[in-house]
Amino acid sequence: xxxxxxxxxxxxxxxxxxxxxMKKHNFLAFDIGAxxxxxxxxxxxxxxxxxxxxxxxxxSILELHGKYFWNIFGLYEALKHSLSICAQEGxxxxxxxxxxxxxxxxxLGKDGMLLGLPRAYRDPYTEGAxxxxxxxxxxxxxxxxxxxQIINFNSLFQLFRARKESFSPLEGAEEILFIPxxxxxxxxxxxxxxxxxxxxxxxxxxxxxxxxxxxxxxAGISSSLLRSPVMPGLIIGELTDALAKETGIGKVKVVxxxxxxxxxxxxxxxxxxxxxxxxxxxxWSLMGIEVAQPIITESSFKNNFSNEGGIEGTTRxxxxxxxxxxxxxxxxxxxxxxxxxxxxxxxxxxxxxxxFTSIVNPDESCFANPVSMVETIQNTCRSNGHAVPVxxxxxxxxxxxxxxxxxxxxxxxxxxxxxxxxxxFHVIGGGSKNALLNQYTADAIGIPVIAxxxxxxxxxxxxxxxxxxxxxxxxxxxxxxxxxxxxxEVFTPNIKEGVK
Numbered sequence: 001x002x003x004x005x006x007x008x009x010x011x012x013x014x015x016x017x018x019x020x021x022m023k024k025h026n027f028l029a030f031d032i033g034a035x036x037x038x039x040x041x042x043x044x045x046x047x048x049x050x051x052x053x054x055x056x057x058x059x060s061i062l063e064l065h066g067k068y069f070w071n072i073f074g075l076y077e078a079l080k081h082s083l084s085i086c087a088q089e090g091x092x093x094x095x096x097x098x099x100x101x102x103x104x105x106x107x108l109g110k111d112g113m114l115l116g117l118p119r120a121y122r123d124p125y126t127e128g129a130x131x132x133x134x135x136x137x138x139x140x141x142x143x144x145x146x147x148x149q150i151i152n153f154n155s156l157f158q159l160f161r162a163r164k165e166s167f168s169p170l171e172g173a174e175e176i177l178f179i180p181x182x183x184x185x186x187x188x189x190x191x192x193x194x195x196x197x198x199x200x201x202x203x204x205x206x207x208x209x210x211x212x213x214x215x216x217x218x219a220g221i222s223s224s225l226l227r228s229p230v231m232p233g234l235i236i237g238e239l240t241d242a243l244a245k246e247t248g249i250g251k252v253k254v255v256x257x258x259x260x261x262x263x264x265x266x267x268x269x270x271x272x273x274x275x276x277x278x279x280x281x282x283x284w285s286l287m288g289i290e291v292a293q294p295i296i297t298e299s300s301f302k303n304n305f306s307n308e309g310g311i312e313g314t315t316r317x318x319x320x321x322x323x324x325x326x327x328x329x330x331x332x333x334x335x336x337x338x339x340x341x342x343x344x345x346x347x348x349x350x351x352x353x354x355x356f357t358s359i360v361n362p363d364e365s366c367f368a369n370p371v372s373m374v375e376t377i378q379n380t381c382r383s384n385g386h387a388v389p390v391x392x393x394x395x396x397x398x399x400x401x402x403x404x405x406x407x408x409x410x411x412x413x414x415x416x417x418x419x420x421x422x423x424x425f426h427v428i429g430g431g432s433k434n435a436l437l438n439q440y441t442a443d444a445i446g447i448p449v450i451a452x453x454x455x456x457x458x459x460x461x462x463x464x465x466x467x468x469x470x471x472x473x474x475x476x477x478x479x480x481x482x483x484x485x486x487x488x489e490v491f492t493p494n495i496k497e498g499v500k
Contacts, residue, residue, distance in 0.1 A: 025471060026091060028252075029461035030098045030183070033261065035059060037075065039082035040455070041091060042462030044471060049462070049485040051455060054091075055082040061120045065450060068124075069117035072106060076186050080247055083239075086342070087248035094469060096187070096239075097257035097461045099264040100179045102200030102308075103155045107173035108191075115169035118179065121153035122328055125165065129157035136218045145212050146308030147296045148202040149320065155201035156215060163220035176225045180256070180259035188254050190237035195229040197259035201311030204229065206294035206307045206315060232258045232311045234466045257464040258311050262286050262318075267311055267460030267475060268453060270483035275423045277414055279407065279441075280456070281327050281431025287410050288318025289418050303413050311464060312475055317417070319410050322362040324431055325400045329373035334392060346396050347436045355399035358386035361400045404440035425449045428456035433488070438475055442491040444497050453486040 024045040031038055039054040057078035062069045079098075086093055104418050106118040113339040119125075132153050134142070139150060150153065155178075163171045177185055178197045185191050195321050203211050203226070212225045234256045238244070244251045258264040265280045266288075280286045294315045296305035308316045331341055341349070360380045362366075374395055381388045381398065389395045425447055427438055432451040442449040453459055463478040472478050 009150070013093070016179045017236050025094050025469065027094045027462040027465040027468065028082070028086065028096045029257075029458040030082070030096065030214040031261065031384075031458045031461060032059060032098070032100045032179075032183075033074065033265070034101050035373065037078060037208050038458070039079070040458040040462075041086070041093070041191050042459065042465075044462070044466050044481070047481070047484065049053075049481050051458065051462075052479070055163065057081075061122060062117065063397060066120055068120040070104065070119055070120050072114070072179075072182065072186075075183060079166050079183065079187065083243070083247035083249045083252075086388060087250075093249060093252050095235075095255045095465045097255045097465045098180045098183050098258055099257055099261045099457060099461050100197070102178075102197055102260045102262075103153060103158070105155060105158075105176050105178045105201075105400070106182045108175045108177060108185075109172055110174045112189075114182070115172055118182065119158060119160055119167075121158070123153075125161045126152045129161045131406040132493075133157060133160050133219070135407060142202070142215065143301045144296060145205055147201045147206045147214060147294045147300070147304040149304045150202075156203050156219060159216075160219040161354070168270040170221075173225060174182075175227070178259065179390035181256075183381060184236050184254050187239055187243060188237035189240050190254075191227070192234065192236055192256055193227045194256045195231050196309040196311070197265035198226075198229045199307075200260055203224045204309075206296070206309070209309075209313075224239075229309075230256060231313065232263075232464050234257055249408065254466045255465045257461045260308065261457045263308065263310055264315060264458075264460035264464070266290065266316055267463050267478060268452065268456035268482050269426045269428055270453070270479050270486075270488060271424070271426060272476075272479070275421050276426055277322075277411060277418075278421045278426045278428060281427050281429045281434075282323055283328060285321040285323035285403075285407075285431065286318050287414065288316050288319055288405065288421075289422065291315050291317050291419060295417055295419075297417065299413075299417055305413075305417070317414070322367060322407060323403070324434075326362055326367060326373060326377070326402075327396060329370075329398070330377075330392075333374055339392070341392070347434060350391035350396040350400045351436055353391065353393040356389060356394045356397045357401070358384075358388065358389060360384070360396050360398065362399070362402050362406055370377075400437050400440055401435075403437060404444040407441050408444040409435075422495070423447060427451045427474075428453060430454055435491075438489070438491045439494070442493040448493070449491040450488055451491065452488040453482060455486075459486075 027042045031041045038056040041052045043050045122131050216223045236254045238251045269278045296318050305319050310316045358381045389398045425488040432454050438449050438451045466472050
């Protein structure tokens with residue numbers, strides 16, 4: 001750990017902001033994931049950005065007669081409650097932005113009413129759908145048109161299966177709205193299709209930034225159900241009169257931010273130039289680079305990389321990686337045996353077992369959802385002819401070392417396909433707090449790892465609102481503000497003592 005050091009403001013470019021940014025501006029970010037959501041108030045004032053959590057609420061999948069849905073009305077109630085809290089606390093809110101997970105959507109009827117609850121991506125109705133669809137359009141052609149990694153729950157395959165089963169909401173739909181757009185519609189009555197979230201659907205062409213009519217028609221879907229995407233920063237409208245009165249917050253503007261949560265997180269990467277890669281680290285991790293144009297090649301297809309939308313027309317060229325899922329599943333398994341390890345404890349355990357050197361590939365299918373994660377890790381090490389972790393500490397050490405090694409492998413692929421060199425590696429999200437894994441990663445990849453901010457998604461959400469308000473010029477000014485406002489740590493590689 002001797003190579004870890006604090007990164008202060010001096011490490012980054014100084015900030016020059018307009019006079020208006022010296023005033024206090026409050027932006028409310030609704031950041032909603034697949035298990036929970038929260039309302040965060042971001043305040044931009046005097047060249048600094050601060051955050052305050054207003055409300056945290058659960059989000060869960062409902063199973064009804066063998067189908068899986070999102071309780072969108074429960075989320076709407078949580079948003080309303082958050083607005084009421086702001087009003088009760090006397091907080092002035094300049095605007096509101098919503099980011100969520102990708103691919104899922106709801107159906108609207110001719111009268112604008114929501115037709116049932118949105119189907120959840122974990123619904124098994126899409127199992128085998130890609131292979132069936134590829135009989136109509138070959139797999140490589142689908143990738144060539146969309147640049148998106150083939151995953152069975154992508155919107156294309158959801159719609160394909162919904163048509164096959166004559167799903168009644170689709171049968172009566174006049175329009176489809178992705179989840180962040182659906183929530184903003186419930187708040188404002190205005191309909192839009194935000195670009196970054198739409199880009200996850202495997203329906204959007206990343207070059208034209210329009211939906212692929214041919215793919216929709218092959219799925220049996222009319223292209224009239226989807227409107228042309230708009231870029232982040234657009235003012236959608238204001239809260240409805242009824243909602244403004246009920247919550248007491250008044251007629252607040254709602255802004256189309258980077259609606260996909262990872263797109264919002266990338267906004268908050270505190271980079272100083274384009275020569276960086278990022279890892280949005282949590283239960284699942286996304287590693288990528290920011291590029292001006294999509295990268296759709298034989299290599300990107302073979303290695304399952306995606307081209308998803310970013311702000312200012314950029315592309316997030318990235319790959320999904322299994323993140324802290326392995327350690328989280330092990331912790332649950334140990335809890336059932338009465339061993340309740342805290343997060344700091346498992347980090348300390350990994351450090352204690354640093355002499356243990358076996359690794360696995362965390363992206364192997366056997367780790368997707370095994371009955372026993374501990375036994376699966378042990379069996380995989382045994383099958384590979386490696387030393388088998390016996391103690392809990394050795395299991396954790398194996399996981400951390402395996403993640404660092406996998407990050408090294410994916411970064412090498414990224415660097416080969418990148419149009420620019422990669423000199424720095426930014427870790428954002430909850431995983432950025434894991435100092436030991438950050439050091440392992442720096443040792444493995446051989447370049448500095450800059451960790452933080454951990455709340456990147458909500459920060460990026462607010463920063464796009466700030467740009468919409470005319471307070472910042474572009475994403476580079478946003479990133480300078482982020483770097484100056486939040487504590488960051490730099491981990492320099494120690495090659496001699498690196499992960500083996």
